[in-house]
Amino acid sequence: MSASNPPPRPAGVVSLGDLPAPGRATLDEAPPCEVLVEPPFRVLVAEDNDALREVVLAVLERFVGVLELLEASHGGEAVRIIRGERVDVAVLDFQMPQSNGLEAFAELRAVNPAAPGILISAEADDAMRRDAAALTVHRVLAKPVARRDLLAALDSALRTAYQAALPAAA
Template sequence: MIRVVLADDETVVRMGVRAVLAAADDVEVVGEAGTGREAVDLVLAHRPDVAVLDIRMPELDGLDAAAELRRLTTATAVLVLTTFADDAYISRALGEGASGFVLKTGDPHDIIAGVRAVAAGAAYLSPAVARRVVDQLAGAGPRPRAVERVGGLTGREREVLGLVGAGLSNAEIARRLHVVEGTVKVYVSTVLERLDVRNRVQAAIVAHEAGLIPPELRA
């Protein structure tokens, strides 16, 4: 069971997201908050697998809450609820440790898919915002700086990075490469360290910038 803390200062939105998550038989909402400070306190109290945080909240906004959670615990993945108007926050969210973004007004199934993905250790961008985010942060084609950054990786490490960039979980990468999941975890950790990035979403952006996404997995 994936345990979730949900935070949004709009009661109607929070009720709607909770109803969406309740439809998934593998997700349980263990706490709800209306502010970022309440969200941090609930996460520390319940130690959930995922914190679903709205960006715009009083006391602490979702990004400040994500930053504080990163300092206090690494066990809870952060999935950010966003709107198209929040594009300017995305690069900051990456630096604060968010593992994914879903659109509040998008397909409800994206929220469930996002929770499942980040709980499994994958990065997740809902289809409705994926292209917008990638275009904003990565550009339309390979960038020389990114190509240079991945030049020091081995062939297998670049392959793993491309699959991370495509949004695959460790288990999915393991099946695709015919290796055990533990091996993938080692590769991912090594890639994050060698690229000097904080999380899989940042690594995914580098993968897009360097043109490493397998053609059949491109959005």
């Protein structure tokens, strides 16, 4: 087969080039695709408040086997992890030292354009929500975030990006 005619992809499989460019569309508008990443999905939890980070991690630890948890105590550490490890989904606090959640998410999308992000903020104003939408953040949640809202956002992110879901009972 010549280089000008690449082999056809199986139906339902997309390449990274098929995904929406930041600012043009949301992940909900991305074409459907097969799971290209197998569980466990690597979830980065970045929160500078130790107690809140531990609460989020405790909620997600129920899904060990489906999720592999990575943690960062500030935005700079989140960016370092994003640059050095595979991250499939990010749960990011908006206000963090060294790099805020939107900056960390922009770095993630540069490395992994398919990765969804969930932004958590005590100050989710219209400007921040517009900035998050421009970067195609999957969901913005207000602090204090309810357990069910966090799990629903993560489940939705996994379904949208990877056609996978959190188990119903864990």
